[in-house]
Amino acid sequence: MQAAYEALMSTPPGTAYVVATGTLTNMGVLFTAYPKLASHIKGLHIMGGAIGSSFTPAPMGVISNDSGTSREERFGNWSKYAEFNIYCDPEAAQSLFTNPELKTKIMLVPLDLSHLFLATRQVQEALLHGFDQEQRVQVSTVRQLFNEILTFFAQTYADVFGLVQGPPLHDVLPVLAIMAPNIFDDHGGERFDVDVVIDGAHGTEGIARTESRVGQTVVKTITEGSSGVRIPRNLNTDVAWRMIDLCLDLAEQRSAKRTVVRPA
Known part of the structure; x- marks a missing residue:
């Protein structure tokens, strides 16, 4: 963590991007241990989360029941409600999305976006x-x-x-958003408050078999002009x-x- 902090702080203020394409434990530790880092970086781009509720027109997939006799809609890829990167450490994700200094610099690429690609x-x-x-x-x-x-x-x-x-191709999108931010449509500056469900049991029967909502990404559109997380549609x-x-x-x-x- 110290090496990452020192490398980022060695860059000019407001120039460095951090890209997270896996579970967010290290990111949570990094920005908690070194709170000054949030104001120093230019952006934190995260691949993770699943919103659902027709946030985008992307196909979000289906899940079969245990007998394979029926299939129902889903929007998570690890559980019915949660994407893997957020599910693995929802507390770490929550700490990032609720950090007042950091959340204004976050761009989130959920499955709802990557399933369009x-x-x-x-x-x-x-x-x-x-x-x-x-x-x-x-x-x-x-x-x-x-x-x-x-x-x-x-x-x-x-x-x-x-x-x-x-x-779909997932992890490349937060990188492309650094290189060409204008190819991502955020509806003219739409921003969100992001909350992660941290209560509930983690499933033990493999992929997408738990009814728990732990790790679910819940978003709320904020007032135009307010600062929040960027989530292109x-x-x-x-x-x-x-x-x-x-x-x-x-x-x-x-x-x-x-x-x-x-x-x-």
Whole structure:
């Protein structure tokens, strides 16, 4: 924690971003142990949470009962109500979202947003061969590896969560929001108070089998002009995928050895 604090404080005030794409225990400890850090950084971008209630038009998935005879809507990915990163340490998440100095600098990317960013078959092909397909006749090792990682959980998302169009991409979004904040639509500056349910039993029967709401992310729109957490409701997916394509181009260029694999 001290090393992270010192590294961030070594940057000019109001310039450093912190990106959290996993459970928030370390973030909670960091900003509790070093309260000055909240005013020093420019932003904290978090991938996590699930809101539901048609917060966005994203497909949030379904869950089968134990016998597999019925399926019902859900919006969490670990429990029926909670996303994994928040569920694992809801107290840490709550400490961040209720920190008055920090919450105004938080951008939250919930499943409601990342489930709009689906790697459809068309996107997969474009990223595998490059968006400028006319000039690319071979598939690089970099792009082949990325494609394998991208599609690894595709069947799971289809079977468990009902996302049949393609797997969503989550963790890249809070990073893209630093590089291109304007491709994310927050309805002209909409901001939220965020509360995390910390009371309730943690499930013991595996994924999404508990009725407890522990870890649920509850949001409330605040008065226009007030300071709160930024939670975009949409994004320009075309630009976002193009940015990833450009990153893959750079990775190819900087790869010391670019073994070429011909597509089957």
